[in-house]
Amino acid sequence: MPKFNTAAELEQYCAHLLAARDPARPCIAVCAGAACDGLDSAAVAQAFTDEIARQNLAGRLDLRVTGCHGFCEKGPNVIAGPQDICYFEVTPGDVPEIIRATLAGEVYEAKIYRDPETREKIAPMSEIPYYKHQVRLLIGDNPRLDPLKIDDYLAVGGYAALVKALTTMTPDDVLAEVKRADLRGRGGGGFPAGAKWETTKNAPEKTKYVIANGHEGESAAFMDRAMLTGNPHKVIEGLIIGAYAIGAHQGFIYTRHDAPRLVEHVKAALAQAEAYGFLGENILGSGFDFKVELHFDVGIFVSGESSALMRSIEGNAPEPRPKYIRTSVSGIWDKPSNLNNVETWANVPQIIARGAEWFAGIGSEKSKGTKLVSLSGHIVNSGIVEVPMGTTLRTLIFAIGGGVRDGKALKAVHFGGAMGGSLPVEYIDARLDFDEMSALGAPIGAGGLLVMNEDTDMVDIARYLMDFLVRESCGKCVPCREGMFQMLKILTGIAEGRGRKFDLERLAELAEVTSLGSLCALGKTSAAPVKSMLQYFRDEYTARIDAGSQTP
Amino acid sequence: MCEQAVAAIIENHRGQPEALIHVLTAIQHELRWLPREVLARVAEALGVPLSQALQIASFYKVFSLTPKGRHEVHVCTGMTCHLCGGDRLLAKVEEATGLKPGETDAAGRFTLERGSCLGSCSIGPELIVDGRHHGRMTPEQVEVVLAQYP
Ligand SMILES: Cc1cc2nc3c(=O)[nH]c(=O)nc-3n(C[C@H](O)[C@H](O)[C@H](O)COP(=O)(O)O)c2cc1C
Secondary structure (H helix, E strand, O other): OOOOOOHHHHHHHHHHHHHHOOOOOOEEEEEOOHHHHHOOHHHHHHHHHHHHHHOOOOOOOEEEEEOOOOOHHHOOOEEEEOOOEEEOOOOHHHHHHHHHHHHHOOOOHHHOEEOOOOOOEEOEHHHOHHHHOOOOOOOOOHHHOOOOOHHHHHHOOOOHHHHHHHHHOOHHHHHHHHHHHOOEOOOOOOOEHHHHHHHHHHOOOOOOEEEEEEOOOOOOOOHHHHHHHHOHHHHHHHHHHHHHHHOOOEEEEEEEOOOHHHHHHHHHHHHHHHHOOOOEOOHHHOOOOEEEEEEEEOOOHHHHOHHHHHHHHOOOOOOOOOOOOOOOOOOHHHOOEEEEEHHHHHHHHHHHHHOHHHHHOOEOOOOEOEEEEEEEEOEOOOEEEEEEOOOEHHHHHHHHOOOEHHHOOEEEEEEOHHHOEEEEHHHOOOEOOHHHHHHHOOOOOOOEEEEEEOOOOHHHHHHHHHHHHHHHOOOOOHHHHHHHHHHHHHHHHHHOOOOOOOHHHHHHHHHHHHHHHOOOHHHHOOOHHHHHHHHHOHHHHHHHHHHHOOOO | OHHHHHHHHHHHOOOOHHHHHHHHHHHHHHHOOOOHHHHHHHHHHHOOOHHHHHHHHHHOOOOOOOOOOOEEEEEEOOHHHHHOOHHHHHHHHHHHHOOOOOOEOOOOOEEEEEEOOOOOHHHOOOEEEOOEEEOOOOHHHHHHHHHOOO
């Protein structure tokens, strides 16, 4: 493996790399994302390998096993280049035909998209409704690269932003660019990334850390995993650029232990980045040193919270600390530590490469750029979607998601998992925007969007979410531990037909106290689903109590 | 073989208290549980009090202080799976194995766990056995899937 001592060496290498690749050569990309993997895409990939060997096609047809393409509902997904023909629900038996068609510049019609209404057949990715309405700046490279090959990332322009930052910008320039881009954190809070970076940068303590939060504990959220598994170098590149701006020489990636492919890809990417000289000492001759360590969550939701996560990296139990100590000033081993979500970091390279103005030109007034959303529940097309901020729920659910499955009507959408909220169908024209969704009581959280049909029992949803949180509370502070437990008792009572007259008032009070009194955001926002229920679905709750209650 | 692997994990981190979680995770992967005697050796080698090792081992859900069955059966109880019938699936698996979540059968064949969201929501409800995903599960398919794991 080459080790680059200067940017010029790297640029020369990339030029050779591109010259050696023929963009017109047919290439098959087999998705190995979480859903496709569960649908045995490995057997499809193996069938391609075997068939290519059998027909002796090496050199005429490339094969790539990639991260998530996005249209999880219809997996296993295969995309045939150079025309980007999408094949869905592919089985090993389809492989010879797909190869034949691809080499002949034709389309194998049996497995392409078919519009459920018009019955029209659509082959190219750019015309399929699911993809057509998306702007895939972050996830779009997934089908174009093998996550285990750093050269594939270089071939799509990877690490060019790092070169630009290290050779033409000072750390202050980089920070200023990110601030002007108005990049906001994708992990749930929507906090301005530039402002957070600046706090850590300006903290008096010399040793500083940067961390990528890839814990993704939010239920029904699966886009961070898809990003980090499918294109780990994009996140790593963002992290290095951030470390340069902030003045950190040590970084951490904190992610799930229970996704073997994710672990394998991140480990390989870190090793390759180090071998190429993008990590380590004197990166590309700039004099900047930076290393990254990989850490695993060990199966508890609260370890995604900033202070708990940092305790976990130190090797301790993940107990959150009160918020008046800010982790950006005093985090891991009490050093200033800047934590951002995986998707936040993934946005950094393009901001540096294409500039803050370009980035700020995408999205809504106060929420810039695109957002990855995982669509699931009672929806026709479940999967990972990337749209500009400001896109309406209607576009997400109907134009892209294909509406509600089984011909049912839409009742509600839920954003943000256990700390989010549910919105009734009347808000279908609300926009995907940090502030607008928060104001409605359904903060977008990390971006898990759950679609619920007309048969959904909203009492059960709140009970389910509270049950989840009660199990996940670390138990350190009383309001969270006891408050949630009491709310769960009331919700269970209502769900089981033992609701009482004053239950809703009591729920509202408990929600208030738990929000005010808890130490960390887990307890503070635990009542968010309940609040949204009381705001939008109160009638359903009252009816349930009236119907079921014998005792006053 | 296991014993050697465990000894190697411990030796590689001798004197590194901050590696506690790493070490326990690695041993959990190797033995699939954390015997008390091993915890004592870890604590001694890394230089942390046994109480801290026990705190970590009992706090995080990944660690088990009792032996597990040959096959780990997870029923996803994430939000999407719940919405799409995860409860009925779990009930069926409980019936088929005779286990409640967290339990292991006397023959040591299965350990049943309810797993929070594992991120394959598009193919929920899900049954995951030894890390292998069985998506779009119905209660009727449970027996057939479990029979694949003797
Ligand atoms: C209980 C709890 C769980 C959280 N889990 C995650 C998570 O899995 N991933 C994540 O990025 N942020 C999570 N957060 C938010 C983090 O505390 C933190 O705000 C975020 O990682 C900062 O990154 P950002 O500014 O880029 O959004 C969680 C917060 C709480 C209270």
